Amino acid sequence: MNKKIAIVIDSTNSANGLLINKILPYLCENNTVYLFTIKNDKQIIGLKNLNLIQLDSALNTINNNINNLKATKLKNIMFKINKLIRGTFSSLFWLGQFKWYARKTENKLFKLDKKNNFDIIFAVCYPFSGLYGAYRFSKRKNKCLVSVIFDYYSKVNNSHKYSLFKKYFIKKDLKMENKIFKYSEKILMSQNLSDEYLKIYSNLKITGFPIIDESIYIKNSLNQLDNNPVMFYGGAFKEGVRNPLPLLEVMNLLKDQPISLNICHIGDYSSLIKKFSKYCNINDFGARPYEFVQEKIIESQILINIGNENEVQIPSKLFEYIATGKPIVNFYKNNICNKILEGYPLHLNIDAMNINRDIAQEIYDFCINNLNKRVDYNFIQSIYKNYTIKNYVENIIEIVEKTNNKVEK
Numbered sequence: 001m002n003k004k005i006a007i008v009i010d011s012t013n014s015a016n017g018l019l020i021n022k023i024l025p026y027l028c029e030n031n032t033v034y035l036f037t038i039k040n041d042k043q044i045i046g047l048k049n050l051n052l053i054q055l056d057s058a059l060n061t062i063n064n065n066i067n068n069l070k071a072t073k074l075k076n077i078m079f080k081i082n083k084l085i086r087g088t089f090s091s092l093f094w095l096g097q098f099k100w101y102a103r104k105t106e107n108k109l110f111k112l113d114k115k116n117n118f119d120i121i122f123a124v125c126y127p128f129s130g131l132y133g134a135y136r137f138s139k140r141k142n143k144c145l146v147s148v149i150f151d152y153y154s155k156v157n158n159s160h161k162y163s164l165f166k167k168y169f170i171k172k173d174l175k176m177e178n179k180i181f182k183y184s185e186k187i188l189m190s191q192n193l194s195d196e197y198l199k200i201y202s203n204l205k206i207t208g209f210p211i212i213d214e215s216i217y218i219k220n221s222l223n224q225l226d227n228n229p230v231m232f233y234g235g236a237f238k239e240g241v242r243n244p245l246p247l248l249e250v251m252n253l254l255k256d257q258p259i260s261l262n263i264c265h266i267g268d269y270s271s272l273i274k275k276f277s278k279y280c281n282i283n284d285f286g287a288r289p290y291e292f293v294q295e296k297i298i299e300s301q302i303l304i305n306i307g308n309e310n311e312v313q314i315p316s317k318l319f320e321y322i323a324t325g326k327p328i329v330n331f332y333k334n335n336i337c338n339k340i341l342e343g344y345p346l347h348l349n350i351d352a353m354n355i356n357r358d359i360a361q362e363i364y365d366f367c368i369n370n371l372n373k374r375v376d377y378n379f380i381q382s383i384y385k386n387y388t389i390k391n392y393v394e395n396i397i398e399i400v401e402k403t404n405n406k407v408e409k
Contacts, residue, residue: 008037008134010038023393101129105130211388212322212380213389214381216324228258234265242267246331248273248280252280254280257281264286301327325346
């Protein structure tokens with residue numbers, strides 16, 4: 001096959017980047033891959049046939065460096081200052097910031113295409129500006145563009161959280177999104193969250209998240225050291241997207257029970273989590289590398305999913321939890337995650353808006369009754385085929401094999 005593939009993404013150790021990481025080894029087997037990104041994960045460095053191209057972003061670099069610090073008062077102060085700077089910058093210069101990143105992506109693609117003549121461009125949202133830059137390049141050079149959508153950018157509530165002209169920019173984003181989707185040879189969308197997209201775009205394919213793999217299941221052999229449940233949550237908390245308070249309230253109600261919570265997190269609620277961890281059975285690890293998070297998942301017997309507050313984003317970690325076969329407690333505010341878990345035997349759905357002592361006891365009983373239990377991997381694979389790495393890679397390879405160097409638009 002030996003195609004030349006360009007992939008544009010924000011960071012390979014972001015939530016979406018980690019999904020792409022899982023398929024890179026397969027893509028690099030018989031193709032030459034050029035990865036355009038702000039920040040790279042150490043795990044992919046050294047992959048055969050992989051070329052890394054850095055897209056610098058000062059604001060993102062500062063933010064990543066702060067998130068990697070240990071939880072201290074200094075980190076909290078630095079986080080708030082950086083948030084203020086980013087918010088002010090986004091409010092006043094959103095369009096300029098967007099165009100800057102899009103043009104930087106476009107120019108980098110042009111420069112390297114002169115030497116390499118890319119066969120196909122995979123552009124992953126986020127960032128949408130990178131996807132737009134890849135679209136501009138592909139259209140001007142008449143290249144095949146595949147848009148990989150893990151979230152609907154234009155419909156996410158916090159896309160322009162700090163923007164002074166929110167309605168204007170959302171309307172503008174919808175127009176750009178429509179242009180990109182219409183041009184794309186294929187749109188790979190993680191989940192069918194909107195039937196209108198299927199009606200509008202004949203080139204759309206629902207692919208799921210590339211997460212579930214037998215290697216994850218094997219690594220997650222359960223600890224059976226004692227009978228005290230250890231729960232785990234890892235992810236980002238952001239206002240308007242995901243809130244840890246229902247989980248913290250449960251831990252407060254269970255503080256006299258022999259159950260503990262390990263939590264790794266970034267975002268807007270660090271102070272609140274730290275406050276609860278002082279008098280509840282909570283081990284607050286703050287922001288930690290992906291490898292550390294994986295270790296804590298392996299060490300824990302019960303996994304916690306906190307659903308998003310909006311209906312256009314699904315936590316990809318839910319499928320990573322499913323891949324382990326371990327019991328899952330799902331806090332929800334809408335029914336999206338509940339529907340996904342319908343076929344998974346070891347789960348408990350908890351209404352995040354209705355936390356009380358009886359609910360906390362129900363969670364405790366679920367953890368005790370399902371301690372050290374697991375769902376068989378073959379059963380998981382049969383129910384969630386669209387979310388296996390194998391299935392996702394097959395979809396990608398099929399597109400790559402059918403792609404010609406140029407497409408008629």
